[in-house]
Amino acid sequence: MSDDAQNLVNQTYTSPEDPIQDDSPERLSAFSSLLEKYRYTGGRSNAAKAQSPSKNMSFLKEGRTPTAGRSTTSDIDLRSLAPRQSPRSSPRKRARADGDASSSAKDTQLASNSTATSAPSSPTASSRKRQKIRQKRGYAPPETYEHLRVLQDYLQPNLDVVFCGINPGYRSAEMGHHFGHATNHFWRCLHLGGFTERQLSPTEDHTLPDIYNLGITNLTDRPSKEAAELSTTEQKASIGPFLLKIARHRPRVVCFVGMNIWDLVKDYIQDVLPLPDTPSPSSSPTESSTKVKPISESQRRRKFKAEIAERCGKSKPGLKPFKLVYDEGEDGQESSSPRQTLFWSLPSTSARVVNFQLVDKAALSKEAKEFVGRLNEPETAREVNTFYALRASSVIM
Incomplete structure (x- = not known):
């Protein structure tokens, strides 16, 4: 005091x-x-x-x-500074108010959690984002999957269609059967396209040549989990042996299951295709008096590739303007064997390819089947006559 x-x-x-x-x-x-x-x-x-x-x-x-129990002046003044309390509410109103307060607290907590999760600097948010994004694979050396088996080709002479994948997948190599992964659309597309009367299982791949006159192989023999684990050099080195394999069996059509496979094969064919004949020099005195600089081999090749690129256009599924032709009696083949093999490309049947859904892949497979049925028609023959011809004898290993 x-x-x-x-x-x-x-x-x-x-x-x-x-x-x-x-x-x-x-x-x-x-x-x-x-x-x-x-x-x-x-x-x-x-x-x-x-x-x-x-x-x-x-x-x-x-x-x-002042009577006993009456508030003093200092008490009254201090109470005036405190917030005024409302009259006591009913139990129902108090329960409702408690519920609203609890909901408000939960909303505040959720908003706080959301802010923390969306913050780019939060390590938890970054780790979750990394888990959701599937990491892209790079090149894997052969010893990475040397424990997996190489799949057997199912081929025989004079087949209607030979289906060619990029390389065996991990699950297929484990099973020992082509397109063995449960999510792969190959066997469903084969049935929906009309090549088989029912959907086959991967374990029935060996029945394709004898029952359906179809074959199956791969561009590269080495298995991997993804095609990205193969080097471009490795894939290009497989094209020559692949074309020689095709020349030995002479199918009517090779169908690439993956449009990127055709892009590799096309680049190879462009390099080994014979260049078109150049026009002979003119005997006109006017033209002969003008000196024309000769075009080099590399310039002619570049011009030829530009012409092919313009004709082929953007890479898309369907028939390609190329053919692999055989000489009569080549490799001991009978005279009734096909004299040429045509090329067709389809989207990859992997479920990871989302640009083409199952219904799209099945429709394109049906188009390929219908084209095979038209091979003997005159209109198809006239179209094929305009294709670039690669002789099997010019294929380089």
């Missing part, structure tokens, strides 16, 4: 014979005047204090004494 307050108490209550119950107006008025100096005014000016005396002191001016 401060010295002024102690003096105030001493002046007001001087002796035990002067009890607090004494309600003399003079004493109460003096006590009120002294106590007024210590009243909290909420930052108001002295003029405002004089003009608006505190209502809390009215009991002193009226000559009443």
Whole structure:
């Protein structure tokens, strides 16, 4: 207690014979005047204090004494600073209010979690994002999958169609059967396209030549989980042996199961195709007097490739304007054997290829089947006569 307050108490209550119950107006008025100096005014000016005396002191001016349990001036002023409490609500309203508060807290927590998850700097968010994005595979050396078996080709002479994949997949190599993964669309497309009367299982791949006059092989023998694990050099080195394999069996059509396979084969064929004959020099005196710079072999090859690219256009499924031709009696083949092999490309039947859905792949497979049925028609023969011809004897290993 401060010295002024102690003096105030001493002046007001001087002796035990002067009890607090004494309600003399003079004493109460003096006590009120002294106590007024210590009243909290909420930052108001002295003029405002004089003009608006505190209502809390009215009991002193009226000559009443504070009774037991009545709040003191300091208590009243402190309570005025606290927020006013509302009357007690019913149990139902309190339960509803508690539920709203709980929901608000949950929403705040969810918003906080969402902000933390979406923050790019959060290590948890980064790790989750890495888990969702499948990492692309790169080149894998042969020893990576040397424990897997090489799949057997199912070929025989004079087949209608030979289907060619890029290389055996991991699951196919484990099973020992072509297109063995459960999600691969090959066997369904083969049936929906009309090549087989029912959907075969991968374990029936050996029945294709004898029952359906179809064959199956791969451009590269080495198995892997993804084609990206094969090097481009390795794939290009497989094209020569592949074409020689085709020349030995002479199918009517080679159908590439994957348009990127055809892109590799086309690049190879463009490099070994014989260049078209150049026109003989003119004997006209006017033209002969003008010196024409001879075109080099490399320039002619580039011009020839540009012509092929313009004719082929953008890579798409279907028939290709190339053919592998055979000389009569070549490789001991009978005279009834096909004299040429045509090329057709289809999208990859892997379920990872989403640009073409199953219904699209099945429709394109049906187009290939219908084309094989038209091979002996004159219109097809006329179209094939305009194709670029690659002689089997010019294929380089």
